[in-house]
Structures are given as C-alpha cells and as structure tokens.
Amino acid sequence: MRAALAHEWIKFRSVRSTVWTAVVMAVLPVPGAVFVAATESLQPDDTVLGGALTLSVPAMMLAAVVGALVMSGEYSSGTIRTTFAATPRRRTVLGAKAVLVAGGLYLLALPSVSCAYLVGGALLGDGYAHGDPMPALLGVAGAFSVAGLLGLAVGTLVRHSAGAVTTVLGVLLLPSLFGPLFGDAQRWVAGISPTAALEKLTQTSDATAEAVGSLAAWPSLALVGGYTVLLLLAADTALGRRDA
Template sequence: MTGPTDARAGLRQALIHEWIKFRSVRSLVRPTLATAVVPVLGAVFVARTGSLRPDDTVLGAALTLSVTAQMLAAVVGALVITGEYGSGTIRTTFVATPRRGTVLAAKAVLLAGLTCTVALISCTLAYLVEDMMLDDDTYAQGDPFPALLGVALSFAVAALLGLAVGTLVRHSAGAVTAVVGVLLLPSLLGPLFGDAQRWVAGLSPTAALQKLTQTSDATAETVGSLGPWPSLLLVGAYTTALLLLAALKLRKRDA
C-alpha cells in the first residue's frame, strides 16, 4: 500500500518525464512559442496601423490577437496527449507511470503552469508595447491588473480544456476540431437561443478572455452577461469536471 509520500514522488517523477517529452517534441514547442509571440505581434500591428476605435482601451487593443493565441494554447493541450496516442508512445508512458491518473495530473500541472506563465509574460509585454507605441492620451488605458492575471489563467483553462478533450477523443485532428469548436461555437450559436443568448455566448474560455481584455467588442450578446471573473470561474468549473471525466475514462480504457 502506497502512502502520500509515494504519490508525491510519483507525480514529481511524472512531471519530469512530461517536461522532457514536451520540450523534445516540435509539434508542441512551436505552437507554444507562437502562443507567446502572437499577442505581441498583434499589439505592434494595431499600434502601427492606427486601427483602434474611439471606445477601445489600450489593453483591449494590445490583446487583439489574444483569442488566436488562446486557441493555440488549447491546441497544445490537446496534442500533449493525442500525439502520444498517435505515435504509440502512450504505452511506454503508462509502463513508466502505471497510475494513469498521475500521468494525466502531471500533464495538467505542466500545461497549466507553462501556459499561464507564457501568457502572463506575453500579454503583459503586448500591453507595455502598445502603451509605448501609442504616445498620446487619446485612448483609455483600461485596468490591466489584475485583468492580465485573469487573461493568463484563461489561457491555462483553455489548455486544460484541450487536454481533457484530447484524452476523451484520443485523435489529434478530432480533438483539435472539437476544442476549437468549444471555444468558438458558443458565441456563433448564441443568437439561435433567443433570450438565453447571453448565457450561451459566455460558455467558453474565449468569452471570458474577451471580457478580461476589456475590448469594445465584448458585448453581452457576443460574450454573455456574466462578469469577467464569474465567467472565468464558470469555464474553469466545467473544465475541471471534464478533466475528471477524462481521468475516469483514461483508467477504464485500453491504451
């Protein structure tokens, strides 16, 4: 019978294994780098082209491409596990760490920590670049803190959602399609639900992100009527539930 110390040791070792695998797989490293670069490029583009609207904030303009970056984070989350199913290395992973729940937990911890850190640095840099390039007081600043922390957390939630979907689907193309659909479809299908549109539209990490960036496009009809932090909490709650379901399925299914 193993105790808490054994469980901690197992998770720590699994984390080391997951980090070694992650940094050695180009299909994971490249989109992660893109996740970091895209928000900054978006900030430079918006400032250079002067494409801000009068009611835009500097923060909202700086994070114009943050939705694209968040999608990349979700794709990385899915590929972290579907890539192993596709190559067959998942069997080796389960031999090295027989507790499948520990494997999933290690992937989740690595993804959440890495994605949140990358997003926080990238989006903060994008805001600072935008603020520096817009050298007048025409536009309101917005409230960057703690909003930028929430933005980083929304990236982590998107990555974990991708991991959950990838664990359930086990096929890269299917998982990527499904998780991108989860991110985009609520706002696209919201108008079909009449009076419930404001709730349906807010059921994705993308909606929470747009509220946190304080973009002028974040109307109740497009991203739901909940505030930014309650929206992030709601998305985090169902992502957690989906991860628990994925862990249950992972234990019961063959590799």
C-alpha cells in the first residue's frame, strides 16, 4: 500500500487536469465570501457561516470531479494497464486512490473553508448571526472528501472521463433540481444529495426541511457517506472482474 500511495501521488501531481481542478476547488470559497460581503447580498435570516461558504457547493462539485478524474483519466490515457502491471492487486490500487483522494481533499478543503469563514466574519461584521463554525467546518471538509470518493467510484465504474464527470455532477445536482417535481416527496429526493448535507452543515437559510429533508446535518452526511461506501464496494467488484 505504501508503494501504491507513492505511485498515486506521483501520478496525481503530474496530471494538470487533476492538479488545477484541485487548486480551483481550494481557492473558490474565499472569493465567494468576499463577493457576498461586497455585494451585501447576505439575507437577514442567514448566518455568516452560510454566506461565507456560498461557493462551497460548486467547490464540492470540483472535488467530485477530481475523484472521477483520478481513475477515469487513467482509462482514457491507457496508463491503467501500466498501473495494474506495477500493482497487480487492483483492490490495493483502488484503496490507494481512495486514501489519496479523501485525505488530499480534506487537507485542501479544511483550511479553505476556514479561511472563507474568517474572511466572511471580518467583512460582514456583527450585523448577522455567525452560526456555529465548529465542528461544522470539519464536516464541510469531510463532505468534500465524500464527494471525491463518490467521484472515484463513478470514475471506476464508467471508465471514461467525460462520462464520469457528467454522471457524478448529475448525482450532485439532479436531486435538488428535480426534487420540487415530486411534491411532498421533495424532502426525500433532494435530501439524499451530497449538496443537501453540505447546505445543512453550512447552516444556510436555504437548507429548510421542506427543501432538503428533516435529517440533521451530521446524519445527512452519514447517509451520503454510507451510499458512497456501497458504491465504492460495487466499483471494487467491477474492477476485479473487468479487463483493463
């Protein structure tokens, strides 16, 4: 596993698409906090935490894209054959990628969202409720890691970069977009989305029970983590049965 992790780190930092996507993901939340403060667009019933992390949802989508590209990019370039030749145990390869994605995204996301909250608090002043940043910020960073693992699972199953990115973005966006079409079931449909868990963790006023379900923030994140683990298990099974 140690050698596999070293290989995956070299590949990750050698591919521009994953590096730049991760960089943009890490940078995005802070300008969002500045924009909300500059435009004075924070609603009176919202919190500084929710306003400062306005761009955390698109940032989390980029985290999912990073996870998808880590595996699907190797299939698209054909380097997956070399990877499996160097590490014949495919489960080890998937495990190393999962550790790299989850750990790397968490280490990038936690300082990013923390800085966004501090900047938002400094610029917005005392006219708004600040919310409870801890341990919520830890959960927000964890949501980025979960989204990355979800992308990794989808990338392993789809094995095509464009298809994997489209699929994982659909998983993140479609429940919220189509939830209102299901009437009273909206809270159940939209509530299963990773974006719903993120909105609850950021304590935004948009995260109402009618829109994103009545589950609390941490149980909602646990639900998303649960089906992400199941999807990773399905990806592991498919990886072992398919040819490279």
